[in-house]
Amino acid sequence: MSKARAEYESLPYPKVVVVGGGFAGLQVIKGLSGAPYKVLLLDKQNHHCFQPLLYQVATASLSADSIAHPFRTTIAPMANVAFRMCTVQGVDPVGKVVHTDRGEVEYDILVIATGSTTNFFGNERMEQEAMQLKSISQALDIRSDFLQDFEAALYAQDEAGQRRCLNFIVVGAGPTGVEMAGSLAEIRRTVLKNEYRELNSDRMQIWLVDSNDRVLKNFSEQSSAKAQRYLQDMGVHLKLGARVASYDGEVVTFTSGEVMESHTVLWAAGVKGVLLPGLEAAEVPKANRYGVDRSNQLNGIPDVFALGDVALMNEGAWERGHPQVAPAAIQQAQLLVKNLQRRANGRPMLPFTYKDKGSMATIGRYKAVVDAGNIHVGGMIAWLGWMFVHLMALVGYRNRLQVLAGWAWKYVSWKNTIRLIIRPYVRNATVTEQEVSVPSH
Ligand SMILES: Cc1cc2nc3c(=O)[nH]c(=O)nc-3n(C[C@H](O)[C@H](O)[C@H](O)COP(=O)(O)OP(=O)(O)OC[C@H]3O[C@@H](n4cnc5c(N)ncnc54)[C@H](O)[C@@H]3O)c2cc1C
Known part of the structure; x- marks a missing residue:
């Protein structure tokens, strides 16, 4: 056993196991560094992923490594924190044990920060055929897929075949859908026009579909209307008040009976919490999240806490x-750190109160919207604000520099430069995140 491992193992503190190193989990381990706890982070990935910029990896603006940060770099200076790469498969809250694909892990305090996954609302065929955007590997799949579509369009026998390759349908007009649609529209105007000169760029169509009657339904009406105008100016077709019924890989069918041909459908219409077997008692029916009290402890399950996307707390206006x-996940994690420190000193826990700092989404160059309380800003100021906030929120100086350099280059070159098909996308043959685990030897 190495000296560092022996020192870690011999720490005379209660053991906090954190499942998931996303926004919430990472905040917990950073906060507990140096605290009287022995902390173990478990994640199926070996890196933190900055999800708000995934769409820029998917649309070839940023490289994958610029939005990912290895957990080992983060924990290297933290003597009381260790990391194990594994997939957590369940929890036994009575025996205080976590089951993983690498064996069992005991805990004194368990923090579940497993985030959320794409919600296809039970539509299995859609899940099989549509693209989704929750991880770096999925972003790289989307990147390969749209580039492959461009290349395939050059081989299409007729105009109809070409249009099929170049018809992109984004389902869900929340921030991710809006950002994806805007980015694809920029690619049509720049890359497709200038570098695929044999293709008629007008044949590339981008559809943004939502069952609501406006885009960004959780934003103010002003910001929503502004975003809608930006998208239309960029040539994105808005199909609002429309519901997708099915997609067979070639044809999208709407509940109205209307059909549309497309090789690429991106599903961005909802998420659901990643729940772990064994904690069903705290699951909130239909919400796909764990019910938690004001200190983020699972309802009825002592010493188990849930944070971020997977937690559902009824607090004030947030019934x-x-x-x-991300801000909700981070704020909950910050309070839990404080509360665990209070607990270590025998003091009672404090209740959580969410500070809503507003919402922002970007559509394209100089086109973004920001809602902060009663303030609604659009255009260049919102666009610069969006970039600043996202740059500062990234983990690691190297990532910030890399993203800044990527944006600066795109700004002067007007191009999405990382247009590489490194690992061609084969539909239904993608290695799922679950399969990417550490092999046994
Ligand atoms: C495309 C996209 C764009 C977004 N844009 C924004 C934005 O602009 N602003 C904003 O505030 N929010 C945005 N969000 C939402 C934001 O990313 C989430 O709210 C936030 O990541 C939630 O943090 P979390 O810690 O709960 O979970 P995550 O950050 O999702 O972290 C979950 C972690 O748990 C790990 N994990 C899951 N299951 C297991 C398991 N069984 N075993 C081991 N490890 C596991 C995962 O690998 C991951 O590291 C966006 C999300 C997406 C997908």
Whole structure:
């Protein structure tokens, strides 16, 4: 056993196991560094992923490594924190044990920060055929897929075949859908026009579909209307008040009976919490999240806490839980750290109160919207504000520099430069995140 491991193992503190190193989990381990706890982070990935910029990896603006940060770099200076890469498969809250694909892990305090996954609302065929955007590997799949579509369009026998390759349908007009649609529209105007000169760029169509009657339904009406105008100016077709019934990989069918041909459908219409077997008692029916009290402890399950996207706390105006966004995850994690320190000193826990700092979404160059209380800003100021906030929120100086350099280059070159098909996308043959685990030897 190495000296560092022996020192870690011999720490005379209660053991906190954190499942998931996303926004919430990472905040917990950073906060507990140096605290009287022995902390173990478990994640199926070996890196933190900055999800708000995933769409820029998917649309070839940023490289994958610029939005990912290895957990080992983060914990290297933290003597009381260790990391194990594994997939957590269940929890036994009575025996205080976590089951993983690498064996069992005991805990004194368990923190579940497993985030959320794409919600296809039970539509299995859609899940098989549509693209989704929750991880870096999925972002790289989307990147390969749209580039492959461009290349395939050059081989299409007729105009109809070409249009099929170049018809992109984004389902869900929340921030992710809006950002994806805007980014694809920029690619049509720049890359497709200038570098695929044999293709008629007008044949590339981008559809943004939502069952609501406006885009960004959780934003103010002003911001929503502004975003809608930006998208239309960029040539994105809005199909609002429309519901997708099915997609077979070639044809999208709407509940109205209308059909549309497309090789690429991106599903961005909802998320659901990643729940672990064994904690069903705290699951909130239909919400796909764990019900938690004001200190984020699972209802009825002592010493188990849930944070972020997977937690549902009824607090003040947030009767149906806080929004599934990074600030909610981070704020909950910050209070839990404080509360665990209070607990170590025998003091009672403090209740959580969410500070809503507003919402922002970007559509394209100089086109973004920001809602902060009663203030609604659009255009260049919102666009610069969006970039600043996202740059500062990234983990690691190297990532910030890399993203800044990527944006600066795109700004001067007007191009999405990382247009590489490294690992061609083969539909239904993608290695799922679950399969990417550490092999046994
Ligand atoms: C495309 C996209 C864009 C977004 N844009 C924004 C934005 O602009 N602003 C904003 O505030 N929010 C945005 N969000 C939402 C935001 O990313 C989430 O709210 C936030 O990541 C939630 O943090 P979390 O810690 O709860 O979970 P996550 O950050 O999702 O972290 C979960 C972690 O748990 C790990 N994990 C899951 N299951 C297991 C398991 N069984 N075993 C081991 N490890 C596991 C995962 O690998 C991951 O590391 C966006 C999300 C997406 C997908």
